[in-house]
Amino acid sequence: MPVHTTPLYSAPGEHQQPPVDPAQALGGQPPAAEDPFQELNWLADNTPTAEEFAKRRLARPAQQSATMGARAMLQNATFGLLKMAPGQYEMEYKQDVEMVRRNFGGLRQVTVVNPKGGAGKTVAVLLLAMTFGQKRGGYVLAWDNNETQGTLGMRAQQDFHARTVRDMMRDLHLFQGAQGRVGDLSQYVRAQGEGMFDVLASDESATAGEMLTANSFAEIRDVVSRFYKLIFVDTGNNVRAENWQASMDATDQLVITMSARNDSAETAARMLDHLEQGGRRRLVRQAVTIVTMPPTRKDIDLQWIQQHFAARTRAVLVAPYERLIDSGEPIRYGELSPPTKDAWLKIAAAVASGL
Structure with missing residues (x-):
């Protein structure tokens, strides 16, 4: 089932009463508020220090006002005289962006898998x-680790060259x-311009020659890890290939993709069996599942797919x-619809929470 964020604000028209303090209810005086700065270091003569100034400034909560939607329009129409708090959508949006931007503490690899072709792996990687490039900045690489083509x-997007991993x-x-x-x-x-990330493509020829090995994967990863903080790995369809197994060994966050069709979901489920039997149960349990919707909902069993993968992975989200x-065709971020951008930001936040 989809990941839900707990609302921080009541819906329009709803009013929540603040809790009543027992002392006030009995006519007594409310307890004195604790001074959040009482533990700060002061000089012997009570002269404030630079440390006190810095901590007091950091501890002061930011005044938030609406910057999106009707609330922001109303606020702007009154030239700021009417202050509006952000709505639920804006609060959740900002929370997701903050999650994507947080410090992961080092290099992280996200590996996207499903042995079935057409399950949306490449699209998910892109x-x-x-999304991470747009909301977080550079140092993001999308790497095609297909064993052949x-x-x-x-x-x-194409660049000034057509060189590949080979x-x-x-x-x-x-x-x-x-x-x-x-x-x-x-x-x-290949630089992706407005996407704010780079692509390391696999050989696009069906007659490229020998397949990539585990050593090849390790050597390439050693090089790219010097220049990127976040690597998204696209995988092939052969779970027994050396470079597929090597990518699993280096994975920090597993992402499983599928279309909302039973054949695509069953292939993913069998792959999870394979990973668990191979000693990667924890990787499976912490995985994020992405279910991509087709043009129509005819002949799909979305609820059954969600229930199965919700029982096996950390989160299930629908694109x-x-x-x-x-x-x-080549995908440009600026041409995506707002619902798609919002959905993939939510997915990116779920992925980031596991890094």
Whole structure:
């Protein structure tokens, strides 16, 4: 079932009465409020210190007012004379953005999986990288770890070059030891402009040659981890491939994608069985499940899918249908509909809470 955020404000028209203090109810005086600054360090003659000034400034709660929707319009219409608190939507939106922006304490890898083709892995990698890039800033990489041919580079924006992970593997000696700078890496990753992230594409040829190995994955990850704080890994459809298994070993947050169809969901469920039997039960239990809606709800059993994965993973979220995504064309963040952006921000916040 979808993740819900506890409302911080009552709905319009509702009024919550503040709790009555027992002392006041009996006619007594309310207890004296504690001074939040009484533990601050003062000099012997009670002269305030710089530490006291800094802590008092940080402890003072920010005055929040509406910046979105009808409340903000009403506030602006009165030139700020009427102060409006943010509505529930704005509060939840800001909470999600704060979650996405929080400090993870080091490099983190999010791996997106489902052995079935067309389950939305590549789209999820792109939209998560876009959302984190937009709300958090750079140092975000989307990496296509397909063992042979992948489609991440096809759905991403094109750059001045068409190099792939195989070109980078050939030139790994350029990054050995302390060698290699961000500018050097730009010859292999594709900048995504307004998306504020980069793409490391897999070879887009069906006759690329040998499959990637576990060592290949480890060597590439060692290089890109010097330049990125957050890596989203797109995976292939062979759960027994060496590079697929290597990506699992390096995963901090697992994301499972599927369309709202029983065949896509069953393939994902069997993959979870495989992961649990392989000793990755904790990774499964902490996973985030994304169910993507089709154009119509005909012949789908969304509730059953949600119930199954809610019992096995940490969160289940639904992504709305988006015609732009369904077109197969390169995805631009600015062209996505507001409901899609909101849904993927909620998904990104759920992913971030596990990092």
